[in-house]
Amino acid sequence: MKFKVIVACAIIICIPLAGAFLQFKIGQYCDTVLEYSLEGNEESFSQARDFWLSHQNILTSLITHEEVDNVTLALERACAAEGEELEESQREIAGLLEIVRNFDHPDIRSIF
């Protein structure tokens, strides 16, 4: 019984710690992608897309695949965008990244 209690306590402690750490990492990824996309050129969008795709494993382990795929699609569209479309793409990506960033963030809105 004692062993089970220790395991249970360890799980209860580790889950929020792991969650907080992963939340921090996802925030970092979103910041990196946002920085790339704010540069506003095809090359930077391409770098942002590659960076995003290279971290899919961690992202999809916490965030629904739909949200992650939305950002991927927005980055792909941005790579092909020109002129005014670039600014639109930047806003779209910033909005989608904000959704991803706050997906697992515990606040009144997300809990209720």
Next chain:
Amino acid sequence: MLVPFIRTLILYIVIIAAVRLMGKRQVGEMQPGELVVTILVSAVASVPVQDIDIPLSHGVIPILTLMSAEVIISAFSQRHIRFRRLLSGNPVQVISNGMLLEKEIEKLRLSLDDIMAALRLKGIFDIRDVEMAHIETNGQLSIMLKGEKHPATLKDLGIKPPQSGPFYTVISDGHIIASNLKTISKDSQWLEKVIRANGVNDPSQVYFMCADIFGSIVFCKKEGAN
């Protein structure tokens, strides 16, 4: 198809481990909190199986959390009687000296049909035979019969019972269970002797055999065994 298949296997293993860690195997023995956890675990587990867009962690994390919370709360309630009463409630007496306690039954929101069915399932067909009966915290009915209605025991009849001990399975589907053999203080030579006496040459030809410490056995050989 592959993803739901793999997810289902993973969640199945996680749930088995979680239930084993909780330490209950029968629904009928569960306290209210444990029953809630069991129902929640099955509901939560089905979500990432059915929708592969949802991360697997959204099924695994709630299961682990529920299981851990249940283990911690049950360990705490084991040591604190007030907390235990708060969580599981108190047993309630519903029959006293053969009479139904109407107010207590109403508080429990039970019907008379429920009580009578529970009595019949316990082999009681005359309520006047019951000294007292309680509805326990797990919902089961426990009964104490009146003194004169207790079944007679061998001691009452002054009969000395034959020597017997608990039976242990020593062969199961052809496999010898050595630890049980040791428990009943028997060895492989004794086992061989018994097997041959029952017309079989090898333990692998025995479907089932159990024995007690005094040497009483129940023997069943496999169909088609020599």
